[in-house]
Amino acid sequence: MASMVLRIPLAALVVAIGLVLLPASAAPTFPELTGRVVDDAGLLSPEDAEALIAELKALEDKSSDQLVVVTLPSLQGDTIEDFGYQLGRHWGIGTAKLDSGVLLIVAPNERKVRIEVGYGLEPILTDALTKIIIENAILPRFREGNFPGGIKDGVRDIALALTGDAAEVEDRAKARHDADDASIDWVTVLIYLAIFLAITYWVHSRPVDVSRAGRRGKRSSSSSWGSSSGSSGWSSGGGGFSGGGGGFGGGGSSGSW
C-alpha cells in the first residue's frame, strides 16, 4: 500500500469552509483552448506534449471523456478550486450530455495542482481517488522538480481510473455518437412563419404596375430563409479539438507542494 504523505491541509479545509460564505469574485481571464494540452507555464517539451496529446486523444476516442492538461503561469489571485471549475465551464470540456470532462491543472508558481472533475465523472473519479492520484503519482515528482514526469503519471492514472470498467466505458462512448438534441423553439418558429405569411400577403395585395400587364400572375416569392440561425457553432479549426459543452460542479481535489 503506498504511504500517503501527511499533507493535511486542515487549514485549507477550514479556510474552504469559510470561503463557502464569501461572495463570488469576478471571473478571471482564461487561456485559450488551443488543444488537449495547454502548456502556458512552459513545463513540457514539445515531445512530451505530443506524447500526452496522443494519449489524451486515445482516451477520448475510447470513452468520449475529455481530459485536458493545462499549466498556468498564474492563478490571478483565485484559489485553484475557484479557477478550476470556472475554466472547465468556460471551455466546456466533456460532452454536454454526460458532463464527462476532466482537467488536470498545474500552477507551478502558486505550487498548486488540481484534478477538476465534471459532474458526470464524479462517481468514477471520486474526491478520495483524485486525492490519492495527486498524493501518490503527481506530488512526489513535483517535489523533485520533475513536472513532465508528474503530469505524465497523473494522466496515466486518471486514464486508468476512467477506463477501468469496460462496460461503463462503452456506455459513455456510445453517448458521443448520439445526435445532439435539436430543441427548436416552436412558438418562435410559428410566430415568424405567421409574420412572413402576413408580409407576403400584404406585399401581394399591393397594386401592380400596368406596364407589366404582359406578365401574368405573381412574381414567385422565393422564400429564402437563408442559413438557419444555428446557435451551436463549434469552431473545430486549428487542431480540431473543442469542448463538447460539459458542465462542472466543483468536484475533484487539489494538492500543493
Added chain:
Amino acid sequence: MMAFARVRPGGVARAVCVMLAGLALAGCGINTIPTLDEQAKAAWSQVLNQYQRRADLIPNLVETVKGFAEQESKVLTEVVEARAKATQVQIPPDILTDPQAFQKFQEAQNNLSGALARLLVVVERYPDIKSNQNFLALQSQLEGTENRIAVARRDYITAVKDYNTELRTIPGRWWRALLYPDAEPMQNFSVAEETTKVPKVEF
C-alpha cells in the same frame, strides 16, 4: 388582364402583420420570468443536494475520530448536534421567498460549518488520526463537498440575481404585473459577521 389588385385585403394583412410583429418582439419577454424562476429553483435544489451530501459524510467522520479521540466528546457531540439541527430544519415550499425560513436554514448550516471547523482543529492534535487512511479519505471527500457547496451557492446567487433583476426592471415589471402577480423576489445568501473571520489553526 386586370393588374390592379384590391387594396382592402392589404389593410387587414397589414394590421395582422403589425400585431404578429408586436407579439414576436414581446414574445421574448413573456417567458423570461418563468424561465429564470425555474433556473433559480434548479440552482437551489443543487445547493440542497450538496448540503445533504455534507450531512451524510458527518456520521462516518465522527465515528472515525471517536475511535482515536474518545476524550474529545465535547467537540464530537457539538458536531453531532449541529448536524441533527441542520437536517431537521423544516424546508417549507416557499423557503425561497420567505426571509425567516431562509434565514433559519442558513443559520443551521452555518452552525454546522462552525462545529466542523472546530472538530478539524482538534483533530490537528492527533497524529494517529491524521495518518489514518479512513480519515484521509473522509477528509478529501469533505473538502470536495465544501467546494461543491461553494460552487452551488455561487450558481444559486447568480440565478437569483438574474431573476430578481428581471422582476425589478422594465419590461419584466410589466409582465409581472400583467401575468405573474405572484412572482416574488427570491432570498439570497448573506455573510454572517463572525463567519467572515476564518478560525486560526494553531500548530
